[in-house]
Amino acid sequence: MKHKIGHVFIFFLAVVILCFYGWQNHKNIQHNINKSEDLVIYSAHPIELLKPLLKEFESMTGLQIKVVTGGTGEMIDKIESEKDNPVADILWSGSLSTLKPQMYLFENYISKNEDYVYKDFKNNEGMLTRFSDIPSILMINTDLIGDIEINGYEDVLNPLLKGKIAYCNPLVSSSAYEHLINMLYAMGNGNPENGWDYIKQLCYYLDGNLLKSSTEVYQGVANGDYVVGLIFEDAAAALVEDGAHIKIVYMEEGVLSTPDCISIVKNAPHKENAALFVDFATGYEVQTMLTTKLNRRSVRVDVEPPKNLKSKEEMKILHIDDEKIYNMKREWIQKFIDIFTSTNQD
Amino acid sequence: MKKIKSFSDNIRRMFITYAIIPSFFIAFSCLAIIIGIWKYTIKAANKSANLKVSKTLESAINMYSEKLYNLSRDETLITNPIYTGKKVEIMEIMYQLHSQTGCKADLYILDINLNTVFGEGDRPEFIVNKTMYNWGIIREIRNKPDQITYYLINNETNILCLGMGIQKNNELIGYMVVTLDSEEFELLLTQVAPHTVVTDKNGWIYLINNYEFEDTLGRFVREYTYTSGFIEYSGKKYYLSQSRICNDMLRVYSITSYDLETRMFNVMIMFILFLFVAIIGITFVISRKVAVKSTKDIYKIVEAFEHVKKGNLDHNLDIDSCIEFKEIGEAYNLMLDGLKTYIQENKELSNLAAFAQVKQLEAQFNSHFLFNTLDNIRFMSKIDVEASDKMIVALSNLLRYSISNAQEEIQLEEDLRYTESYLTILKIRYNRRLSYTIDVDENIKDCLIPKLMMLSLIENAVKYGYGDRETLHVSIKGFKKDDNLIFICKDNGAGIPEEMLKQIRENLMSPVNKTNHHGIYNIHRRIKLMYHKNYGVSIESKPGEGTTITLKLPYHTAKNNNAL
Numbered sequence A: 001m002k003h004k005i006g007h008v009f010i011f012f013l014a015v016v017i018l019c020f021y022g023w024q025n026h027k028n029i030q031h032n033i034n035k036s037e038d039l040v041i042y043s044a045h046p047i048e049l050l051k052p053l054l055k056e057f058e059s060m061t062g063l064q065i066k067v068v069t070g071g072t073g074e075m076i077d078k079i080e081s082e083k084d085n086p087v088a089d090i091l092w093s094g095s096l097s098t099l100k101p102q103m104y105l106f107e108n109y110i111s112k113n114e115d116y117v118y119k120d121f122k123n124n125e126g127m128l129t130r131f132s133d134i135p136s137i138l139m140i141n142t143d144l145i146g147d148i149e150i151n152g153y154e155d156v157l158n159p160l161l162k163g164k165i166a167y168c169n170p171l172v173s174s175s176a177y178e179h180l181i182n183m184l185y186a187m188g189n190g191n192p193e194n195g196w197d198y199i200k201q202l203c204y205y206l207d208g209n210l211l212k213s214s215t216e217v218y219q220g221v222a223n224g225d226y227v228v229g230l231i232f233e234d235a236a237a238a239l240v241e242d243g244a245h246i247k248i249v250y251m252e253e254g255v256l257s258t259p260d261c262i263s264i265v266k267n268a269p270h271k272e273n274a275a276l277f278v279d280f281a282t283g284y285e286v287q288t289m290l291t292t293k294l295n296r297r298s299v300r301v302d303v304e305p306p307k308n309l310k311s312k313e314e315m316k317i318l319h320i321d322d323e324k325i326y327n328m329k330r331e332w333i334q335k336f337i338d339i340f341t342s343t344n345q346d
Numbered sequence B: 001m002k003k004i005k006s007f008s009d010n011i012r013r014m015f016i017t018y019a020i021i022p023s024f025f026i027a028f029s030c031l032a033i034i035i036g037i038w039k040y041t042i043k044a045a046n047k048s049a050n051l052k053v054s055k056t057l058e059s060a061i062n063m064y065s066e067k068l069y070n071l072s073r074d075e076t077l078i079t080n081p082i083y084t085g086k087k088v089e090i091m092e093i094m095y096q097l098h099s100q101t102g103c104k105a106d107l108y109i110l111d112i113n114l115n116t117v118f119g120e121g122d123r124p125e126f127i128v129n130k131t132m133y134n135w136g137i138i139r140e141i142r143n144k145p146d147q148i149t150y151y152l153i154n155n156e157t158n159i160l161c162l163g164m165g166i167q168k169n170n171e172l173i174g175y176m177v178v179t180l181d182s183e184e185f186e187l188l189l190t191q192v193a194p195h196t197v198v199t200d201k202n203g204w205i206y207l208i209n210n211y212e213f214e215d216t217l218g219r220f221v222r223e224y225t226y227t228s229g230f231i232e233y234s235g236k237k238y239y240l241s242q243s244r245i246c247n248d249m250l251r252v253y254s255i256t257s258y259d260l261e262t263r264m265f266n267v268m269i270m271f272i273l274f275l276f277v278a279i280i281g282i283t284f285v286i287s288r289k290v291a292v293k294s295t296k297d298i299y300k301i302v303e304a305f306e307h308v309k310k311g312n313l314d315h316n317l318d319i320d321s322c323i324e325f326k327e328i329g330e331a332y333n334l335m336l337d338g339l340k341t342y343i344q345e346n347k348e349l350s351n352l353a354a355f356a357q358v359k360q361l362e363a364q365f366n367s368h369f370l371f372n373t374l375d376n377i378r379f380m381s382k383i384d385v386e387a388s389d390k391m392i393v394a395l396s397n398l399l400r401y402s403i404s405n406a407q408e409e410i411q412l413e414e415d416l417r418y419t420e421s422y423l424t425i426l427k428i429r430y431n432r433r434l435s436y437t438i439d440v441d442e443n444i445k446d447c448l449i450p451k452l453m454m455l456s457l458i459e460n461a462v463k464y465g466y467g468d469r470e471t472l473h474v475s476i477k478g479f480k481k482d483d484n485l486i487f488i489c490k491d492n493g494a495g496i497p498e499e500m501l502k503q504i505r506e507n508l509m510s511p512v513n514k515t516n517h518h519g520i521y522n523i524h525r526r527i528k529l530m531y532h533k534n535y536g537v538s539i540e541s542k543p544g545e546g547t548t549i550t551l552k553l554p555y556h557t558a559k560n561n562n563a564l
Helices: A002-031 A047-061 A072-081 A096-105 A174-187 A192-206 A214-223 A233-241 A271-281 A284-293 A322-343 B007-072 B084-101 B136-143 B182-190 B259-294 B296-310 B323-383 B385-403 B412-433 B453-465 B498-509 B518-531
Strands: A039-043 A065-069 A090-095 A129-141 A228-232 A246-249 A257-264 B105-111 B116-118 B149-154 B158-168 B171-181 B195-200 B205-208 B229-233 B236-245 B250-257 B409-411 B434-440 B448-450 B472-481 B484-491 B536-542 B546-554
Touching: A002 B007, A039 A072, A039 A271, A047 A065, A047 A271, A047 A284, A047 B136, A047 B149, A072 A090, A072 A096, A090 A096, A090 A174, A090 A271, A096 A174, A096 A257, A096 A322, A129 A174, A129 A214, A129 A233, A129 A271, A174 A192, A174 A214, A174 A228, A174 A322, A192 A322, A214 A228, A214 A233, A228 A233, A233 A246, A257 A271, B007 B084, B007 B105, B007 B158, B007 B171, B007 B182, B007 B195, B007 B236, B007 B250, B007 B259, B084 B105, B136 B149, B136 B158, B136 B171, B149 B195, B158 B182, B158 B205, B171 B182, B182 B205, B236 B259, B259 B296, B296 B323, B323 B385, B323 B412, B385 B412, B409 B412, B412 B434, B412 B448, B412 B453, B412 B472, B448 B453, B448 B518, B453 B472, B453 B484, B453 B518, B453 B546, B498 B518, B498 B536, B518 B536, B518 B546
Parallel strands: A039 A065, A039 A090, B434 B472
Antiparallel strands: A090 A257, A129 A228, A129 A246, A129 A257, B105 B116, B105 B171, B149 B158, B158 B171, B195 B205, B195 B250, B229 B236, B236 B250, B409 B448, B472 B484, B484 B546, B536 B546
16 A cells, blocks of 8 residues: 555656646647748848848748848859759859859749840840849048049059958959959950959059958948958948948949849759749849849849949940850969969068 | 565655655645746736737727728829818828827828829838839739738838728729838837737738847748747747737737746756655665664564573663663563573472482482391391301492482492492392393493492392292493493393383383382483483383393583583
């Protein structure tokens, strides 16, 4: 009898504990249902651009979008590694010259807005739908520049600016690569091979500073760590709009304006939704948003150019040999890095 | 079969069963009840907060929606210019709603080309560009012009737009939009305890006071589909309740963190379990000691009884731990003392009795022998004076020996010497009619035997041996066998008739002699009284052939006499 009472107590104890934990776990299982998304976008665009556009798309379609952000190079590597089992539906960033060598990663898709796109920005390849037009520019911190007048690449080579130039490694940033091409063509007077002299001098004036992302470039100039930054237009324009003491200089030697792209990943799991999104991104409303709110230039003929940005007619626009650039990408980047390391060794 | 356990085991089991387990059971029950109540409280507080936010928001939005709907019926707002009186009328409604709902909203009326006909500013926040009809609230109104539509703008501040189309003949001619800035409701969120998040139907956040649940784009976190209940998010525990308001256009989440408390309770449970294990462990060790200590006296008593069982009565109980056991101990000691005294007295009494009996038996032998010898001497003094003189000397030796009361036992050697004296007397008396041999091993000559025992054997043989015969031969053999002394007295006399033999044997068993045959009985009785056990006399006889009497005695000498 004594034994039985003891056993009953222990049994009850066990039941109480088990019930308590079971109840807790049960609740957890019931209320944490894994959610699947309708569209996965890899993007290097800033949140300021993603937020209003994705908000509108979700409201319009009711689809749930998952966004993974990071540098363009990083995103392409990710897509490359997921080639056999794709996670992403869309890569929404990357300049044409960056993406072209790896366009086999993307699906053929011609958006329904292709007819409205400028001739220069047509999706000739089939995989690379142009999203916006991005000129390379110099951004200047007006508080720190003083009397130095900067109108182009040549003016940057100023002993007073040594170590004050923000430039990013072209290996990791597509905007830095655009600037490299821009410099080679502009300073080589149309022949990129002649531009390397300028690159050598620039590397000397960089004074060992090569940044790791384009964000560091525009933030560095805005924070006053650097005086001049080699960057793309919309990053600087956004800062200008926010009232930072920043000036945009379009290089007098010539400005390279290349489009960035929006591409559907090959064998994307949500291909239909991805096509819907590409049409949305190239549509009139989004392109108008770009020019009116997001300091970007549209690829559509029916969208007015942005009012607060210098019109392309006023710039010296460089026309370059696309094919050559794509073939030389690896070689040029390597050459730049060699020059940079040898210049800054001493 | 039930195993009989020790007293200390019982104490330990009782301790665990009736003290520790019930108390832990109660502790756990209490904890479970507390946790239950606490969870219920969390749930209830969370739900009521959720209800408060939902109700306030919904009633404000519904009131604005209602007025918006009513106003939108008035197509003249677009078709005709709005004159001052109409403006005042509309503004009055807006002020009234402001005071009723406690939140301020702006009303915009736009024509079909998105030009502002009523409201501040030419290009309100919700219009990006006048060419963009397919964007935001305008798109929503164009899709459903005859209903209230909702759109959330996520800028620096979040603005909720309520839209309604103005129609004329079922054709859209203008837009009406009411904008509610999220700042208007910030005060409401500070009035409730749980974290509150209000989102649109896609999860974009309108109001929030806890950024843990906001993703980088400003949406309610999307790892899981959250319904009301206890959830786990980024390793922490929350209670979440959700309600859908305004035709499922807005969702109100109330989130109460109970992570800290859960961890506290877990620690408490672990602590109690640890205590439980520790106490049981300690109990196992301590209870034995405690039990042993408190039952020490019982074991003392048990030990004392063990001693008694073995026959040792000298073990006293010494208990002074508690009154009850002390009482038992004292009573036991008293009892033991009484018993000891009684046994001692009894022993002395029986010794006395035995001694008296032995003396009496000896006395019987003496007188018997004396009569016979004196008879002989009387005859001999007439036949052979020299022989009678020898007999008298021998007799006087014997008498001296027999009445010397010094010892009951005597060395065999000495006894044999006196036996010689006796045989001398007999030899003279019977002359050629008697022959004898005495054959005793040398190694037993120093053994102790009862006094005059050999003499009695011979006397008995001579007394009954002749019968109607002329001669008699008596032989005595003495040797050691095992630890016993054996004497065999054999004669070739007349023997004892079977019936009589039987009688004698029976008589040997009884403590009182019922026959007139004193010799054998007396020997036997003396041995019995002196040595107890299975020592004594056995008798074999066949009529006409002789009698054999065997004596069995303990082997002992004067040196190891004390051993017996």
